[in-house]
Amino acid sequence: MNIIGLYVPGDSVLYRAPSGAKLLVLLVVVTTVIALGNLWVALGAACTAALAYPLGGLPPRYVWRVVRPVLPFLVLIAVFQGFAADWPTAARVCAQLTTAVLLAGLVTLTTRVSEMLALFERLARPLRFAGVRPDRVALVLALTIRSIPMVDAALRASREAYAARGLRGRPHLMVVPVIVGLIRSAEATGEAMAARGID
Incomplete structure (x- = not known):
């Protein structure tokens, strides 16, 4: 876990x-x-x-x-x-x-993640004078935090599929499925953001 x-x-x-x-x-x-x-x-x-x-x-x-x-x-x-x-x-x-x-x-x-993101958004407020949007900083951090369990889930799914096929001694075969899974997750996240008007 x-x-x-x-x-x-x-x-x-x-x-x-x-x-x-x-x-x-x-x-x-x-x-x-x-x-x-x-x-x-x-x-x-x-x-x-x-x-x-x-x-x-x-x-x-x-x-x-x-x-x-x-x-x-x-x-x-x-x-x-x-x-x-x-x-x-x-x-x-x-x-x-x-x-x-x-x-x-x-x-x-x-x-809580919401508390941490609110803190980082407050800390980023002085950067508004440099053209940085604090809400975007919080969004980037939220996506970063969200990506960690996504990577873990992709690795776990690839490892389970690897074991189910009876493969042994070739862990490099898990690399491509993990990358494909992460790309699909990233595309789904991008589509969800676009549907909500977030560019």
């Missing part, structure tokens, strides 16, 4: 906090952890971010669901940093990235 971009209903203090405040905390914490460049601070921040899930009213399993998609990248980064620099540096970088991923996931899971 891909939980990126999906809101999980709840009523804890974290859910009631303003979306702007949550994004600000995310920015400050991640920036501080990276700026300090300390292994123990990074490890402590990652553990604290993981503990924030149950404290914020989310089941602990969501910690794994958030980290799992980026785990292969963390392993590759750890190996590269371990050989290019040293293993404490590798651990620090991975802990910093894990902190950022966990906190970003926490914000996403506890904030």
Whole structure:
């Protein structure tokens, strides 16, 4: 189950906090952890971010669901940093990235998409003087968020069809069906927008 971009209903203090405040905390914490460049601070921040899930009213399993998609990248980064620099540096970088991923996931899971888009539209209002329309910024973000579960659905459908045909050892055969599925979804979205007069 891909939980990126999906809101999980709840009523804890974290859910009631303003979306702007949550994004600000995310920015400050991640920036501080990276700026300090300390292994123990990074490890402590990652553990604290993981503990924030149950404290914020989310089941602990969501910690794994958030980290799992980026785990292969963390392993590759750890190996590269371990050989290019040293293993404490590798651990620090991975802990910093894990902190950022966990906190970003926490914000996403506890904030409605509508609230996030309204926040970004407000933040984009000063750009009106440069000819940027804030409502278009919100629309682009909405389409971006919507595309994440679309990609996940296309991958899942292609994987199921691949397994149903008894194919093994040729995962590249799933690429074309995924691309075709995404193109069809994009065309359907474009037609729906055109029907509503959105150019």
